Amino acid sequence: MNEIPLFTPARVGRASEDVALQLEAAIVGGKVAPGQSLPSERELQNVFKTGRGVIREALMMLRQKGMIEVRKGAKGGTYVKQIDVANVSESLALFLRQKQVEPRHVIDFRESMDRSIAMMAIVHASSAEKQALAEGSKALLAMALVPETDQHELGEKDRELNLLFARMSRNPVFEWVMGALQMGFSSQDYALYEDAYFREQTARNWVDTAAALAAGDLMRCSACIGRHYLLLRDCVASCAAQADVAELLDRSDAAMTGTSLTKEYPDQADPPKYERKEKECL
Amino acid sequence: MNEIPLFTPARVGRASEDVALQLEAAIVGGKVAPGQSLPSERELQNVFKTGRGVIREALMMLRQKGMIEVRKGAKGGTYVKQIDVANVSESLALFLRQKQVEPRHVIDFRESMDRSIAMMAIVHASSAEKQALAEGSKALLAMALVPETDQHELGEKDRELNLLFARMSRNPVFEWVMGALQMGFSSQDYALYEDAYFREQTARNWVDTAAALAAGDLMRCSACIGRHYLLLRDCVASCAAQADVAELLDRSDAAMTGTSLTKEYPDQADPPKYERKEKECL
DNA sequence: TTGACCCAAATGGTAGTACCATTGTGCCCG
DNA sequence: CGGGCACAATGGTACTACCATTTGGGTCAA
Numbered sequence: 001m002n003e004i005p006l007f008t009p010a011r012v013g014r015a016s017e018d019v020a021l022q023l024e025a026a027i028v029g030g031k032v033a034p035g036q037s038l039p040s041e042r043e044l045q046n047v048f049k050t051g052r053g054v055i056r057e058a059l060m061m062l063r064q065k066g067m068i069e070v071r072k073g074a075k076g077g078t079y080v081k082q083i084d085v086a087n088v089s090e091s092l093a094l095f096l097r098q099k100q101v102e103p104r105h106v107i108d109f110r111e112s113m114d115r116s117i118a119m120m121a122i123v124h125a126s127s128a129e130k131q132a133l134a135e136g137s138k139a140l141l142a143m144a145l146v147p148e149t150d151q152h153e154l155g156e157k158d159r160e161l162n163l164l165f166a167r168m169s170r171n172p173v174f175e176w177v178m179g180a181l182q183m184g185f186s187s188q189d190y191a192l193y194e195d196a197y198f199r200e201q202t203a204r205n206w207v208d209t210a211a212a213l214a215a216g217d218l219m220r221c222s223a224c225i226g227r228h229y230l231l232l233r234d235c236v237a238s239c240a241a242q243a244d245v246a247e248l249l250d251r252s253d254a255a256m257t258g259t260s261l262t263k264e265y266p267d268q269a270d271p272p273k274y275e276r277k278e279k280e281c282l
Numbered sequence: 283m284n285e286i287p288l289f290t291p292a293r294v295g296r297a298s299e300d301v302a303l304q305l306e307a308a309i310v311g312g313k314v315a316p317g318q319s320l321p322s323e324r325e326l327q328n329v330f331k332t333g334r335g336v337i338r339e340a341l342m343m344l345r346q347k348g349m350i351e352v353r354k355g356a357k358g359g360t361y362v363k364q365i366d367v368a369n370v371s372e373s374l375a376l377f378l379r380q381k382q383v384e385p386r387h388v389i390d391f392r393e394s395m396d397r398s399i400a401m402m403a404i405v406h407a408s409s410a411e412k413q414a415l416a417e418g419s420k421a422l423l424a425m426a427l428v429p430e431t432d433q434h435e436l437g438e439k440d441r442e443l444n445l446l447f448a449r450m451s452r453n454p455v456f457e458w459v460m461g462a463l464q465m466g467f468s469s470q471d472y473a474l475y476e477d478a479y480f481r482e483q484t485a486r487n488w489v490d491t492a493a494a495l496a497a498g499d500l501m502r503c504s505a506c507i508g509r510h511y512l513l514l515r516d517c518v519a520s521c522a523a524q525a526d527v528a529e530l531l532d533r534s535d536a537a538m539t540g541t542s543l544t545k546e547y548p549d550q551a552d553p554p555k556y557e558r559k560e561k562e563c564l
Numbered sequence: 565t566t567g568a569c570c571c572a573a574a575t576g577g578t579a580g581t582a583c584c585a586t587t588g589t590g591c592c593c594g
Numbered sequence: 595c596g597g598g599c600a601c602a603a604t605g606g607t608a609c610t611a612c613c614a615t616t617t618g619g620g621t622c623a624a
Binding site for chain 3: 014
Binding site: 295322323324338352353354355356357358359360 | 586
């Protein structure tokens with residue numbers, strides 16, 4: 001099964017794809033190191049014997065992948081870049097959102113990853129890191145106990161701790177995957193710091209987690225992680241209950257405003273409105 | 283820290299980005315359902331009051347993200363698509379490759395994920411799935427014992443089993459992340475089936491794993507997983523030894539052929555060569 | 565009636581040109 | 595010596611014209 005298609009539609013349209021592929025190959029092949037620049041668009045135009053639009057489209061694709069960065073002006077051009085984890089995060093977040101993945105599944109995944117991280121961190125993390133985590137968690141608790149603290153600030157701190165925690169596994173893959181997941185679902189974590197009860201419980205639990213980790217007590221650490229996600233699940237469940245009501249209102253609201261961008265206008269003469277508000281600057 | 287920049291360089295260049303953002307918002311906002319099509323490029327040109335090139339660049343970006351699919355001809359246009367997990371995989375693979383992540387770290391990550399999956403699969407998987415895994419692993423073993431079997435075929439089967447295994451966790455996130463990781467590192471798994479010894483050991487181990495899983499014996503299952511990755515680590519290590527030699531040869535070879543694409547030609551009059559072999563079809 | 569064929573319209577793909585905006589460099593003048 | 599200005603390189607945008615592909619309908623013949 002899964003044979004190579006015998007007749008691939010050779011070179012059917014899409015020269016830009018071809019160009020992008022060749023440029024990508026040159027980059028990943030190490031022909032152009034990060035920091036160096038590709039030839040200018042007009043040079044590439046000559047090299048590939050094609051129009052400038054094709055080159056620009058190809059560069060757009062590479063830019064979208066995060067492989068290059070484009071700068072205007074003299075000494076401008078397309079510079080090869082280190083790919084940022086944010087690119088992966090964005091891609092993943094987009095996918096998960098579109099798949100309407102249940103928060104429960106993401107939470108389960110994160111929990112199992114956290115347990116793995118804890119296991120590795122206990123073995124591999126330096127004592128300095130362990131201390132940093134302990135202090136960070138205490139700082140979080142201090143912040144959480146002040147009622148005026150903004151939940152976003154707390155969420156940010158939580159995210160920071162999570163990343164530090166992941167880094168302690170000494171395995172960058174964990175750090176990256178965790179970062180990618182967090183990027184798309186920060187709203188969940190923020191919600192955890194909305195309610196005063198959850199806020200305090202979560203912060204205290206962080207302190208316990210850090211202490212257990214520092215003590216090398218995997219069992220207690222694992223229990224703490226379990227408790228963390230128990231809180232998160234509770235919180236998400238209670239939020240979902242509210243959100244359901246909000247969504248119902250929102251949906252009936254959206255049904256009223258018929259701002260569609262599609263082609264389904266059988267009888268309507270004046271399709272999409274699309275007020276261009278940002279465009280009077282030309 | 284991490285304040286929102288007070289003065290964002292408002293609308294500096296890059297109208298295509300603006301267009302892409304608005305279209306993306308329309309898509310993720312559900313204004314255009316998958317399967318439906320956006321207006322044609324020429325219509326969008328009017329809607330956004332911009333040149334067609336800008337529209338095309340924006341569409342290229344969305345296409346790169348996997349959100350749309352573009353078809354030529356009458357009734358052609360840009361159709362909103364379900365994002366494929368392959369997009370995430372590609373993004374992740376590109377990132378990992380560029381970060382020169384050590385195989386060891388990826389393997390560790392996969393191992394810990396496999397253990398989590400096993401835990402969940404024992405609880406959640408249906409008996410039909412468990413049986414399917416058992417039969418699949420036996421089929422793999424049968425194939426592995428025939429010396430003539432192609433290693434790629436075995437690798438493909440292995441990949442299939444892995445995916446089935448991940449699916450048994452009943453959590454799609456595991457399946458997707460596993461799929462994404464495999465896509466970028468299939469060569470490792472293929473290597474496992476190159477040597478006759480590793481081939482047989484791995485296949486037998488798969489059978490044991492499936493049996494343990496079906497029996498609900500988490501301990502034995504976990505041990506099998508450990509053994510699997512022990513084999514993989516051994517295999518990768520022995521491959522790396524060979525690869526090191528090859529790389530040295532390859533590097534000195536690359537140093538000879540000076541086909542550079544960068545701008546560093548202080549004295550050279552005729553920069554990049556770039557024979558266009560695919561282009562005589564116009 | 566049915567089938568084959570062809571042509572027109574819609575749409576994406578490519579080429580080319582002209583011009584604008586931005587930015588670094590270096591010359592020129594005070 | 596220093597500030598400012600002109601210039602050149604480069605990306606960003608607009609517009610036009612034309613090509614290639616695909617669909618659908620219309621026409622003509624069997």
